Amino acid sequence: MVVTGLGTVNPIGLGVDDTWKQARAGVSGVGPITLFDTTEFTTKIAGEVRGLDLDSYLPRRDYRRMDRSAQFFWVATAQAMADAGLAYTEDDPAADRAGVLIGSGIGGITTTQAEMDVLRERGPGRVSPLAITKIISNMGAGLVSIDFHLFGPNSCTVTACAASANAIGDATEIIKRDDADVMVAGGTEAGICEFALAGFSNAKAVSTRNDDPQGASRPFDRHRDGFVMGEGAAVLILEEYEHAKGRGAEVYAEVLGYGMSSDGYHITLPRPGGAGAAKAMQRSLDNAGLAAADIDYINAHGTSTVANDVTETQAIKTVFGDAARSVPISSTKSMTGHLLGGAGAIESLMCLLAIRDEVVPPTINYTTPDPECDLDYVPNEAREVTVRRAMTNSFGFGGHNVALIFGSV
């Protein structure tokens, strides 16, 4: 099982090269929110996707019918298909063996909010006929299956901030059981709207470091005060190895392991001690047939919330034992903010590029060590490391724990 194409739009880049250059340089994509007026909000910052020229990808008459989250997914898919050198025509028999699996936490929540306003202000007769198709979380997959002629499996995972890690893991299983040769897998989110920010704020989950937007997402730092909302999409082209080899495709890396567990503890808080997260990580190792010491890099979930970063650290110690002290760990959310349903996919992309270029991206804004977070978080500067195998963690509200492992071919 290999990865042969990548695509992304996110707060630090509008493509893969762009994103990786910024990640290696330790650049933050967080700034004051421009998508709406934040006057009444306690949090006024987020990682927004800025400057995306949709017209260079598809006609306005098509993208205007999509929620922002689906637009991001469409663009990331277009990039990834081109990168993989794949294109299917309507009558191509191979199209029946190509599918798509999207992960999204909250689908078209910006559209939900807008259409609820229309309903209340103007009545049921004015709610858009496109409201439902823009809101549903799966529609990004539906749209790319139509436009890129993917007639195999077409589905969606909705496991909050673990959604796109689940999408990638489940897509590998679909190929393994021979239901497809190629899967477009990843996730998207575009939840930066009044409704979602108010909800996250009142759940005390987001940073209020409004006077220092670029320093607000500071995973594992002692002065972290919550996550920073991000938005965007990332897509991986997963391909059965012989299929990729047969067409001479360039390969980024192999998908080696996929592990899941349920925290079974609380709707938002991680289980203290990190036992749930540790189980997912251990299961991904078991699934890959690897030992913890075989992992050269961990892209942590590292949200910059007080609770996550401590329990994730504890979970890594549980699984890695002595090796926990030596494995480089970074949270690229320090730069991108938290892409929520898109997080697992953009962070898988970071792992794949770390393997390719033998460089691990940093955790930026790391200035004050937290005695409870005492591992090597690759502070502030990228580091040259030979990465043969990389793990990425994703945990979602509801207790969804997922770990994925990628390895050089």
Next chain:
Amino acid sequence: MDRAEIESKLVDLLVDELGLERDSITPEARFEEDLDVDSLGVVELLMALEDNFDVKIPDEEAETISTVSQAVDVVAAKVNA
């Protein structure tokens, strides 16, 4: 409001609201067959017509509209009633 004004405003709506190419819009053009406006798009168009011309187009009447020129007729009859 005369017919030409209504038609010109309708064309603007099709371009601005539905994202159609201006050059593709002729009076004889059929929404579904020629302009590739699907049933959801037709509903969007009807809502835009009602909002922009301040008229009410009941479903029975909406069903008689399949070309640009027929849409102009329906709106013209109401605006000038």
